[in-house]
Structure formats: structure tokens, C-alpha cells
Amino acid sequence: MSTLAKAMSKFRLAVVQLHVTSVKADNLSKARRLIREAAGQGSKVVVLPECFNSPYGTGFFQEYAERIPGESTQMLSEAAKENGVYLVGGSIPEEDGGKLYNTCPVFGPDGTLLLKHRKIHLFDIDVPGKIRFQESETLSPGSAFSVFETPFCKVGVGICYDIRFAEMAQLYSKMGCELLVYPGAFNMTTGPAHWELLQRARALDNQLYVATASPARDETSSYIAWGHSTVVNPWGEVISSTGSEEAVVYAEIDLQYLADVRQQIPVTVQRRDDLYAVKPVAES
Ligand SMILES: O=C(O)CCC(=O)C(=O)O
Numbered sequence: 001m002s003t004l005a006k007a008m009s010k011f012r013l014a015v016v017q018l019h020v021t022s023v024k025a026d027n028l029s030k031a032r033r034l035i036r037e038a039a040g041q042g043s044k045v046v047v048l049p050e051c052f053n054s055p056y057g058t059g060f061f062q063e064y065a066e067r068i069p070g071e072s073t074q075m076l077s078e079a080a081k082e083n084g085v086y087l088v089g090g091s092i093p094e095e096d097g098g099k100l101y102n103t104c105p106v107f108g109p110d111g112t113l114l115l116k117h118r119k120i121h122l123f124d125i126d127v128p129g130k131i132r133f134q135e136s137e138t139l140s141p142g143s144a145f146s147v148f149e150t151p152f153c154k155v156g157v158g159i160c161y162d163i164r165f166a167e168m169a170q171l172y173s174k175m176g177c178e179l180l181v182y183p184g185a186f187n188m189t190t191g192p193a194h195w196e197l198l199q200r201a202r203a204l205d206n207q208l209y210v211a212t213a214s215p216a217r218d219e220t221s222s223y224i225a226w227g228h229s230t231v232v233n234p235w236g237e238v239i240s241s242t243g244s245e246e247a248v249v250y251a252e253i254d255l256q257y258l259a260d261v262r263q264q265i266p267v268t269v270q271r272r273d274d275l276y277a278v279k280p281v282a283e284s
Pocket residue numbers: 050122123159160161162164184185186187190191194
């Protein structure tokens with residue numbers, strides 16, 4: 001392997017577990033400071049949490065919604081450029097054409113908007129006595145997949161509930177992604193039960209890296225986030241994680257290691273796609 005190829009096969013990723021408040025200006029300035037801190041530690045890709053500029057909740061989306069470009073994406077663009085990083089801008093409530101979306105804007109190191117991912121699978125669940133949440137009461141779903149290129153690897157983007165859909169991660173893997181990022185905000189019911197398990201499942205199924213960024217936990221907010229921003233490797237191991245407080249989580253993404261895992265256990269080339277379809281069964 002050439003020296004350049006070797007240099008490009010490893011990079012540092014940072015996940016910012018931001019303490020989000022109801023004051024948008026404070027959320028923006030703190031995010032900016034932590035992006036700078038992450039870049040100062042050598043991170044090339046920085047990921048912010050879901051709803052990083054606004055409290056998470058259907059009652060807040062309209063009030064905090066912005067068009068793109070707007071105040072929050074302007075800050076993200078400047079922060080990406082100032083620090084020379086790929087910036088996965090968590091998500092913000094986006095207003096467009098009279099509709100609201102939960103949208104993740106991604107910026108390149110020159111500050112260009114590379115893509116905006118509108119959450120495809122809206123978080124509508126009802127677990128009696130525990131949690132009922134209906135994003136679809138105020139949000140509309142996106143219908144496009146979102147992948148961007150870096151000099152290191154291709155990255156696929158989903159938002160929170162999107163991680164429950166294995167088909168989406170598999171599609172990203174088939175498109176050549178080696179890292180999946182999910183800004184997310186699981187809660188005190190589904191967080192302990194499913195957050196890490198889902199990340200490890202997506203990573204192991206597809207033999208790639210998975211990174212999640214949550215807001216820090218705020219016991220006083222109407223929706224209490226689980227926290228525990230995490231990075232999982234292609235072997236399905238948690239390589240970096242944190243608790244519930246504000247923190248920056250760092251992980252070394254090693255694409256040679258990913259290639260080694262795929263060679264050792266070659267499921268990606270052993271798939272029997274010729275068999276995986278439900279066929280009508282003849283009635284007897
Ligand atoms: O899937 C879950 O349990 C949580 C999802 C969620 O919080 C979200 O999509 O924002």
C-alpha cells in the first residue's frame with residue numbers, strides 16, 4: 001500500500017453529544033465551540049446530534065423550524081470551513097413549501113452543503129404506559145437516500161428511527177458506504193433496550209462502521225434523551241461511547257481493518273440475492 005493510500009485508510013471521527021437547551025443561539029454557539037474542539041483533536045469528520053438547535057418534540061418543530069439556507073446552516077457551513085472538516089450537522093426542523101421535515105444537512109471542508117437528508121422513517125410509536133410519540137403529527141417524511149464521499153470513504157446518513165430499518169443500511173452498504181452516521185435521540189424506554197443493539201446489528205450485518213450522536217440527557221426536558229453516543233466497528237464491537245452528559249466522543253476509523261473483516265468472513269460476497277424474495281406458494 002502506498003504512503004498516501006495508508007494515510008487515507010485511517011481517520012479520526014468525532015461525535016458531539018451536545019447539551020441542547022431551549023435557547024437556539026446558545027445551542028448554535030456551543031455546537032460551534034465543540035466542532036472547533038473536535039477538529040483541534042484531529043477529527044476529519046464531525047457528527048452533531050438530532051435536533052441540535054432545538055428541543056426535541058412535536059410542540060417545538062414549528063417554532064424552531066428554518067429554511068435551508070438559514071441561521072443554523074449558515075453557522076454549520078462556516079464551522080465546517082473554519083475547521084476544514086466534513087460536518088454532519090445533526091438535524092434541524094426544516095421548513096420547505098409549507099411542510100416541516102427533520103433534516104440533516106452535511107457540509108464539506110470548504111463549507112459547501114453536500115446534501116440534506118430528510119428523515120425517511122418518522123418516529124411514530126406507542127408503547128403503552130411508557131412512551132407515545134408521533135412525529136407524523138407535524139413532520140413530513142423524506143423519500144431520498146443520502147450518501148456523501150470523503151477522501152477516506154463513502155458515508156451513508158440516516159436520522160434516529162431510520163436506524164431501525166435494516167434495508168436502508170444494507171442499501172447504503174451495497175452503494176459502497178463504509179461508515180453510517182445516525183444523529184439520533186433515543187429515550188429512556190427504547191434507549192437502554194435497543195440503542196446499542198441496533199448499532200451493533202447494522203454494523204455487523206453490513207461489516208462497516210456505525211456512529212450515533214445523541215443530545216446529552218436533560219432530566220428537565222419534556223423528552224429525555226438516552227445519550228450514550230457511540231461508535232461501533234465492523235466486527236460489531238463498541239469502540240467508543242459515553243454516558244449521559246455533554247461530551248465529545250472520538251474514534252479511529254480504520255478502513256484496512258474493515259477490509260480485513262470482510263475478507264475473513266466474506267458474507268458480503270456470499271449473499272444469495274437470487275433466493276431472497278417472497279414467492280407465491282401454490283395452494284394444495
Ligand atoms: O426508535 C426509537 O426508539 C427512538 C427513535 C427516535 O427517538 C427518533 O426517531 O427521534
